[in-house]
Amino acid sequence: MKRLLAISLWILPLFFIACEQIETGSESIVLESLKITPASTTIRVGESVQLSAISVPSYSNDFFSWSSTSDAIATVDNNGVVTAIRSGSVKIFCKHLEQLTATATITIVGASQPPQPEPEPEPDPITLESLLSERMIFSSRQLRYPGTVMQCFDFYDSSENGYIYFSQCGSDATMNSKWIVVVSRVKRGAYGDSTRSGEEMLLRWFGHGTNLCVEKATDGGEDFIWVGSNGTISGNDYTNNKTFSRIRFQPKTTFEHYTGENFYLSSYTDASGTKWSVHNLQVTPDFEHRRLLVTASTTTSSKRHCIVYNLDDVLALKEQSITLTLTWGGETDTGTTRKEGKVTLNARVLDSLTPLGSFRVASSLNSKDYSKTWSCSFQGQAIYGDKIYWYEGQPLEKVSGSGVYDNARAYLEVFDYNGKRLAPRTRVAAISDFDNMKRLLNLNENLFSEAEGMQIKEGGTKLYLGVTTHLAGATTKNRLSTILEYDYSL
Numbered sequence: 001m002k003r004l005l006a007i008s009l010w011i012l013p014l015f016f017i018a019c020e021q022i023e024t025g026s027e028s029i030v031l032e033s034l035k036i037t038p039a040s041t042t043i044r045v046g047e048s049v050q051l052s053a054i055s056v057p058s059y060s061n062d063f064f065s066w067s068s069t070s071d072a073i074a075t076v077d078n079n080g081v082v083t084a085i086r087s088g089s090v091k092i093f094c095k096h097l098e099q100l101t102a103t104a105t106i107t108i109v110g111a112s113q114p115p116q117p118e119p120e121p122e123p124d125p126i127t128l129e130s131l132l133s134e135r136m137i138f139s140s141r142q143l144r145y146p147g148t149v150m151q152c153f154d155f156y157d158s159s160e161n162g163y164i165y166f167s168q169c170g171s172d173a174t175m176n177s178k179w180i181v182v183v184s185r186v187k188r189g190a191y192g193d194s195t196r197s198g199e200e201m202l203l204r205w206f207g208h209g210t211n212l213c214v215e216k217a218t219d220g221g222e223d224f225i226w227v228g229s230n231g232t233i234s235g236n237d238y239t240n241n242k243t244f245s246r247i248r249f250q251p252k253t254t255f256e257h258y259t260g261e262n263f264y265l266s267s268y269t270d271a272s273g274t275k276w277s278v279h280n281l282q283v284t285p286d287f288e289h290r291r292l293l294v295t296a297s298t299t300t301s302s303k304r305h306c307i308v309y310n311l312d313d314v315l316a317l318k319e320q321s322i323t324l325t326l327t328w329g330g331e332t333d334t335g336t337t338r339k340e341g342k343v344t345l346n347a348r349v350l351d352s353l354t355p356l357g358s359f360r361v362a363s364s365l366n367s368k369d370y371s372k373t374w375s376c377s378f379q380g381q382a383i384y385g386d387k388i389y390w391y392e393g394q395p396l397e398k399v400s401g402s403g404v405y406d407n408a409r410a411y412l413e414v415f416d417y418n419g420k421r422l423a424p425r426t427r428v429a430a431i432s433d434f435d436n437m438k439r440l441l442n443l444n445e446n447l448f449s450e451a452e453g454m455q456i457k458e459g460g461t462k463l464y465l466g467v468t469t470h471l472a473g474a475t476t477k478n479r480l481s482t483i484l485e486y487d488y489s490l
Contacts, residue, residue: 152453207231357417393451
């Protein structure tokens with residue numbers, strides 16, 4: 001439908017004033033004046049405008065005859081409606097009896113722009129303070145040992161067919177071992193798909209498996225896994241390792257103590273010249289910026305050390321022969337005897353390297369002051385560029401009719417290489433959002449939630465945090481491993 005432009009302008013000059021005697025039946029009418037309004041205007045191709053003849057005495061438009069100097073540019077009908085055909089300029093005449101005439105100028109410009117659709121509103125950003133949302137769920141899977149939790153995860157391909165790697169500490173009576181690090185590989189798939197892929201590698205007596213990173217293979221072979229190795233037992237846990245390994249992912253294969261390329265760290269010297277002896281190594285490479293983050297413990301104090309190296313310097317080290325004394329087996333309920341032995345292997349020794357930076361976090365686990373770093377259990381680490389990410393949390397269990405225990409918490413902090421905090425310590429709201437967990441994860445009133453694992457991806461703009469959930473109770477076998485996705489950049 002053509003659009004009419006109704007414009008009332010009364011400031012235009014009188015174009016033609018005359019006196020004329022008009023015969024209408026037996027009467028004679030004398031017009032004193034005639035003009036067109038608007039006397040000039042601009043419209044677009046395809047648009048129309050109504051012109052009006054103003055006469056004294058007053059008569060309607062159809063009392064007069066109308067014409068255009070170029071119908072190819074603009075036409076005018078018997079009622080003074082002008083329609084634009086193409087760009088240009090025309091004169092429009094209004095006449096009566098070829099004696100009294102008024103003129104208007106019409107300018108036509110390019111075609112009207114089609115109406116533009118309203119842009120879709122931007123979704124509200126998902127922040128660490130947001131409750132659990134379906135848009136945050138990146139993947140959910142059931143692992144080999146349903147009764148234990150996912151420890152960490154990694155991936156390099158976020159497409160639907162991309163692999164996600166998980167680590168899990170399993171207890172396997174058939175292998176007489178309580179601590180087996182299981183590395184599982186699954187397709188991302190649809191949310192809620194709990195189908196096991198069967199692509200699992202077992203790392204027996206390697207360590208706790210708190211942290212795992214995957215390196216995309218460039219030679220056409222299987223990808224590489226970076227993980228702690230040569231664990232030696234402390235109580236029922238394997239936290240005393242002084243090595244980590246770079247291992248080809250090999251499904252349906254079991255390794256003991258170590259395999260692949262080995263790296264050894266027993267001490268380092270900080271910027272003040274203080275030398276620290278360390279163990280319980282967890283490793284995270286940043287392949288893009290060629291950095292290597294190692295977190296470690298000390299035997300003399302309850303501190304967690306964060307140590308950053310140049311990854312290329314680490315890989316350039318020549319292998320040396322080292323001898324380790326390992327203690328393994330004999331964990332509670334396994335029916336096995338504890339063993340001790342020595343193992344000699346070749347490894348790149350980091351002790352001689354000068355770190356790019358380091359700092360120490362003192363434990364506040366028993367303080368109940370959640371404003372302090374490490375007031376909850378350490379749950380994951382990441383490094384990207386000049387930033388170190390620290391993830392911690394404690395579990396929450398809720399049993400229907402019995403209340404809530406321990407109050408699940410998770411916190412994220414970001415530091416530079418020397419321990420300066422770059423972002424406020426922030427609580428992750430989704431970890432304790434049981435109402436949405438029941439709805440989105442299809443859980444019942446009996447719930448459990450614990451933070452597990454983290455990664456930084458996509459140029460440092462995407463943060464991925466892990467959470468393990470399941471029905472509460474010691475005998476439950478339905479744990480789900482879920483990854484939450486956040487837009488996060490500093």
